[in-house]
Every structure is written in structure tokens, then in C-alpha cells.
Amino acid sequence: MDKRTLKNTKLLEDLFNTYFYNDIDRDNWLALRFPHWNKIINAVVGMESVTASAPLALINSSGISARQFAGVGVTQRLSGFFKLPHDYTEGTDIMISALWYPTTLDPGDVRWYLEFFSVALGSALTAFSTIQVITPTGLIAWQTIESLFPVISGTGYLINRIIPFQIYRKPGGLDTYNKTVGLLSVDLYYQSNTFGSRTQFIK
Numbered sequence: 001m002d003k004r005t006l007k008n009t010k011l012l013e014d015l016f017n018t019y020f021y022n023d024i025d026r027d028n029w030l031a032l033r034f035p036h037w038n039k040i041i042n043a044v045v046g047m048e049s050v051t052a053s054a055p056l057a058l059i060n061s062s063g064i065s066a067r068q069f070a071g072v073g074v075t076q077r078l079s080g081f082f083k084l085p086h087d088y089t090e091g092t093d094i095m096i097s098a099l100w101y102p103t104t105l106d107p108g109d110v111r112w113y114l115e116f117f118s119v120a121l122g123s124a125l126t127a128f129s130t131i132q133v134i135t136p137t138g139l140i141a142w143q144t145i146e147s148l149f150p151v152i153s154g155t156g157y158l159i160n161r162i163i164p165f166q167i168y169r170k171p172g173g174l175d176t177y178n179k180t181v182g183l184l185s186v187d188l189y190y191q192s193n194t195f196g197s198r199t200q201f202i203k
Contacts, residue, residue, distance in 0.1 A: 082188045099146050110169065115168075121162060159203050
């Protein structure tokens with residue numbers, strides 16, 4: 001560590017020691033001044049499903065792959081999971097989104113379903129919930145579109161909460177785009193108010 005960095009580090013330590021009596025006071029001060037949103041990106045290339053897994057296909061004649069969901073017939077699926085990180089603001093709402101693209105310029109709506117568990121670390125995976133979102137294609141082939149599912153209440157949520165999920169597209173009905181779409185990722189938005197936690201299991 002060079003002298004300048006060492007000096008700045010010492011000044012920061014002196015600031016905390018002068019104005020805060022303990023680590024809790026310091027973390028509370030940081031929490032009040034640095035609340036923000038963060039995101040976990042869950043790329044779908046490595047995801048699979050036991051039932052009708054969405055296949056890999058190339059994006060717009062490139063050599064890059066994504067998972068593709070048919071617009072007619074079969075309901076294709078992928079499974080994955082999230083774990084709330086240590087900078088998560090406990091008790092706050094979260095949102096999950098699908099990042100996808102249409103493969104043609106045809107009009108229509110795409111309906112995504114998300115089936116998920118949400119359990120505290122050490123609890124049993126029992127009851128699951130299903131939410132959905134409908135988004136128009138945008139009339140541009142290969143245009144990236146992000147569909148936000150309804151807000152998931154974070155009441156009672158702590159760090160390390162486990163959220164296994166399954167995303168699928170069910171053609172027909174309110175899903176009026178009868179062409180293939182590609183899925184790039186399933187992402188989780190969460191609110192963050194610290195740099196981490198005091199221990200591996202306690203915020």
C-alpha cells in the first residue's frame with residue numbers, strides 16, 4: 001500500500017472512530033446514506049428443465065447461443081435459483097425480470113410465467129407461487145426487451161433467503177406472438193444498504 005493510500009485509509013478510520021461509538025452506529029450511518037438498487041444476473045445458457053427444456057439456439061446467425069421458446073404447441077421451461085446476498089436490505093421488496101428478444105418483426109404479446117419458492121435458509125421447500133407478465137414484442141426482430149414480473153413482497157426476508165424458480169412460456173391465449181423468442185437471462189432486483197453483513201448468516 002503506497003503512502004497516499006495509507007494516509008487516506010487512516011483518515012477514514014479516524015473519522016469513524018471520532019463520530020461512531022461502535023460498528024452498529026457506523027453501519028446505520030452508511031445505511032441511511034447509501035440505499036440503492038442492485039441486480040443479480042442469472043444467465044440462462046446453463047439452465048435446464050426436466051420437462052420440455054427450452055433448447056439452445058444461435059442469436060441472429062451469430063455463433064452466440066441463447067435459450068429459445070416456441071410460440072406454438074409445447075410449453076418450454078427452464079429452472080434456476082437465487083439467494084439473497086449479504087448487502088440486501090432485509091425486509092424490502094424484490095423484483096424478478098426476464099431479458100428476452102423476438103426473432104421476427106411480427107406484432108404480438110409474449111406471456112412469461114414464473115413459478116417460485118421463497119424460503120429462509122434451513123426451512124423446507126413447500127408451498128410455491130406463480131406470477132406472470134405480458135409484454136408486446138416491439139415490432140423489431142432481435143430487439144432486447146426486459147419484462148418485469150409483479151413485485152414480490154420482502155416482508156420477513158433476511159439475507160441468504162433461497163428462491164428456486166422455473167420460468168416458462170405457454171403459447172396461445174393471451175400470448176399472441178406465435179413465433180420463437182430467445183431468453184438471455186432471468187434477473188433479480190433488490191435493495192442494498194450496506195457493503196455486506198457482519199457474519200455469514202447475520203446482517
